[in-house]
Amino acid sequence: MADRIALSLVIPVLNEQESLSLFLNRARPAVQSALALIGPDARAEYLFVDDGSSDRTRDILAILARMNADVRYVALSRNFGKEAALAAGISRARGDAVIPIDVDLQDPPEVIEAMVRLWLGGAQVVNARRIDRSSDSRFKRWSAHVFYRILNRLADYPIPENVGDFRLLDRQAVDAVKQLSEQARFNKGLFSWVGFRVATVDYEREAREAGQTKWRLRKLWGLALDGVTSSTTMPLRIWSYLGGLIAMLAFGYAVALVVKTLVTGADTPGYASIMVAVLMLGGLNLMSLGIIGEYLGRVAQEVRNRPLYVVAEDVGADESAAVAVP
Ligand code: UDP
Ligand code: MG
16 A cells, blocks of 8 residues: 655755754654654655755765655755745645755754644644744844834734744645745745644744854845735835825925915025925935835746746655656
């Protein structure tokens, strides 16, 4: 009887040669006890996505896939970013439930058992919420907090704070996520957007096990912009309201000026008020143009409609013969 793949762990990796074995060693027992809850014939697959690593990550993945029937990997042709790498993995995952997880063990695999328990209890999406992020830098925690405050004020649907990509998605939720074809990907937003019955488990975020964080400030800023523009339309609408308000104030001021000129006669002074009005309106104009530009740039990106990522190699999809498929 063919075993069924109950759980797919999708693990994006970028230059993580030190972490791969550490990850498998710790994830295996945790996943085993989660599988035991599901049933005797339940199996798991470990689907790594090599996001264009330049170290020995891909060689090590090739060895791991050859030695372990439950390890597969997809290698992207260059670095496409974690969001695209996750999309590549999620679209190839075969399990009844899919769990995106970081390789650096900051998402503790032991949480998977609690996730599976909630899934078996009927939840279709199980979020993992970090209750302690003391392992992340103070700046990262602060900026993340501010970002989620702003995002949730603006977003058309709630995106839970302190929930990363680490979560469990059942087949129905995965298929829904796969239908979302957008280029500027912000997975946390997509996962929330699809809805379904959601449950939450809490965990403590640990320190990175090996290697270094791959997120630079600029990349995080880019992700934040993607997050806002892909989940909101509010920033675009602000300008109509603000414009309306300013136009009304200007009209009132114009009436007052006309009345004053009629009553007291024309006087030349007024440099300060003109400068203030010109600078303020100029600034507001540029800001609104910038915001429209952020959205427009993404519209252009969508219209080009390029694939999200390019696959260089897909290994282990057919476990009877782990051969490279071009
Ligand atoms: N990652 C990736 N592509 C990237 C950046 C990161 O696949 O362009 C992977 C990385 O290998 C790790 C996960 O995404 O498995 C999370 O990255 P990291 O731990 O560096 O981020 P942090 O935990 O510092 O936010
Ligand atoms: Mg990390």
